[in-house]
Amino acid sequence: MEEGLIPNVSVDCVVFGFDFTTLNVLLIERNFTVDGVVYDDLKLPGDLMRLDEDLDTAAGRILKENTGLSNIYLNQFKSFGSPDRLKKKPRDMKWLLQIDHPEEHVITIAYYSLIDISAQHNSDLIISDNARWCPVHEVTDLVMDHMDIVQCALEHLRIELLNKPIGFELLPDKFTLSQMQKLYEVILETTFDKRNFRKKISSMKYLIPLNEKQVGVAHKPARLYIFSREVYTKTKKDNFDFSV
Amino acid sequence: MEEGLIPNVSVDCVVFGFDFTTLNVLLIERNFTVDGVVYDDLKLPGDLMRLDEDLDTAAGRILKENTGLSNIYLNQFKSFGSPDRLKKKPRDMKWLLQIDHPEEHVITIAYYSLIDISAQHNSDLIISDNARWCPVHEVTDLVMDHMDIVQCALEHLRIELLNKPIGFELLPDKFTLSQMQKLYEVILETTFDKRNFRKKISSMKYLIPLNEKQVGVAHKPARLYIFSREVYTKTKKDNFDFSV
Numbered sequence: 001m002e003e004g005l006i007p008n009v010s011v012d013c014v015v016f017g018f019d020f021t022t023l024n025v026l027l028i029e030r031n032f033t034v035d036g037v038v039y040d041d042l043k044l045p046g047d048l049m050r051l052d053e054d055l056d057t058a059a060g061r062i063l064k065e066n067t068g069l070s071n072i073y074l075n076q077f078k079s080f081g082s083p084d085r086l087k088k089k090p091r092d093m094k095w096l097l098q099i100d101h102p103e104e105h106v107i108t109i110a111y112y113s114l115i116d117i118s119a120q121h122n123s124d125l126i127i128s129d130n131a132r133w134c135p136v137h138e139v140t141d142l143v144m145d146h147m148d149i150v151q152c153a154l155e156h157l158r159i160e161l162l163n164k165p166i167g168f169e170l171l172p173d174k175f176t177l178s179q180m181q182k183l184y185e186v187i188l189e190t191t192f193d194k195r196n197f198r199k200k201i202s203s204m205k206y207l208i209p210l211n212e213k214q215v216g217v218a219h220k221p222a223r224l225y226i227f228s229r230e231v232y233t234k235t236k237k238d239n240f241d242f243s244v
Numbered sequence: 245m246e247e248g249l250i251p252n253v254s255v256d257c258v259v260f261g262f263d264f265t266t267l268n269v270l271l272i273e274r275n276f277t278v279d280g281v282v283y284d285d286l287k288l289p290g291d292l293m294r295l296d297e298d299l300d301t302a303a304g305r306i307l308k309e310n311t312g313l314s315n316i317y318l319n320q321f322k323s324f325g326s327p328d329r330l331k332k333k334p335r336d337m338k339w340l341l342q343i344d345h346p347e348e349h350v351i352t353i354a355y356y357s358l359i360d361i362s363a364q365h366n367s368d369l370i371i372s373d374n375a376r377w378c379p380v381h382e383v384t385d386l387v388m389d390h391m392d393i394v395q396c397a398l399e400h401l402r403i404e405l406l407n408k409p410i411g412f413e414l415l416p417d418k419f420t421l422s423q424m425q426k427l428y429e430v431i432l433e434t435t436f437d438k439r440n441f442r443k444k445i446s447s448m449k450y451l452i453p454l455n456e457k458q459v460g461v462a463h464k465p466a467r468l469y470i471f472s473r474e475v476y477t478k479t480k481k482d483n484f485d486f487s488v
Contacts, residue, residue, distance in 0.1 A: 006252050007252075049325070051348065051349050052327055053327065055326075076323065079320065080299070081302075083296055104295065
């Protein structure tokens with residue numbers, strides 16, 4: 001095993017990307033051959049921690065090494081440590097036997113990330129050859145317990161979206177209210193009546209309309225908005241409405 | 245080191261107890277002597293994980309071994325893994341040198357627990373001799389990074405209290421609205437006007453008034469209430485009010 005690694009602790013990252021239509025998750029190919037059999041699976045970006053780094057640093061490094069992405073929103077949401085989490089599927093056992101650190105029990109600290117992937121021309125979004133975006137609702141099988149980790153990340157994302165203005169991490173700097181509505185619908189797996197949605201967001205003082213409209217669209221161009229973190233910080237109040 | 249332990253992973257528990265007046269945290273004495281010097285500190289209940297257990301099982305076991313408490317609400321809230329978290333204070337270095345597993349980098353998975361400690365006669369609440377309840381606001385110094393862990397647990401507790409009916413874990417089965425108000429005030433570090441508070445909680449359909457009043461109190465006995473988990477589960481709705 002490479003020196004300086006902690007054998008029993010890893011970090012895994014669930015990177016969500018929104019393209020105005022679908023919520024996607026970034027997955028890495030895990031390909032190997034044993035006894036002539038080719039194993040071809042998908043996994044989350046993840047790896048063992050190093051002795052000299054803290055959790056957030058490890059998450060950033062591992063995401064960069066696995067996917068090429070850097071400087072994106074990262075949020076630690078849960079740790080997973082079932083003793084059989086690596087050994088649930090025969091093909092994971094095959095994989096464990098042929099790597100150089102076949103630990104029996106690895107606790108993983110899971111993070112989720114949010115990025116806007118609507119700007120296909122954005123060079124910051126170039127990802128490694130073995131990484132690919134997959135629509136979340138089409139992902140049904142991943143290595144080890146990575147499906148559980150994705151499901152748990154989705155639940156945290158939904159709760160966060162209803163409690164903090166994190167949805168804007170998934171939108172470009174300037175966006176339309178229809179794009180914002182689509183984002184909320186996709187993550188919350190629901191649909192909103194347009195008027196109802198506008199009413200719900202009317203109290204968001206940090207959602208600032210611009211004197212600017214979309215360009216180059218086939219339909220009637222819509223007004224663009226920005227999210228103001230400054231206004232959010234200044235106007236946010238503690239939520240003392242206990243109607244939970 | 246005892247066999248079967250994972251050297252780099254521990255669990256720490258922040259156990260909150262409410263006694264109708266103060267929010268308390270359960271701390272363990274860490275006493276040792278090196279070169280004739282007595283070191284006398286307080287720490288969170290915590291220990292290394294075992295190879296054969298998952299995180300929740302480890303948290304329950306470690307809490308029981310450290311404090312004598314079992315079967316209480318436990319919620320994993322964050323992991324802490326700064327490489328210098330054990331080595332910030334000289335007295336922690338002294339302690340590390342005299343235990344049998346002086347690992348340099350231990351990642352800890354932190355849980356918080358909530359219990360009602362108003363019933364002093366309750367035999368389930370008997371704690372170990374080296375454990376003691378301390379008012380949270382009087383705790384200013386703990387071993388290693390345990391103060392950070394307590395502060396972070398408090399922040400999570402506040403958010404959870406505003407989003408889920410977890411406060412009832414800190415109250416006896418039957419309680420008065422004044423006791424409930426005091427709990428919210430203590431955790432949120434604020435005061436409420438009595439009428440305002442009653443208005444805020446009026447939408448909690450799962451707060452059920454009983455045809456029963458306090459007994460043995462010096463003041464006018466107040467009506468008792470219960471929290472109904474059944475009503476909560478049946479009536480809870482997704483919070484689509486985005487006014488964050």
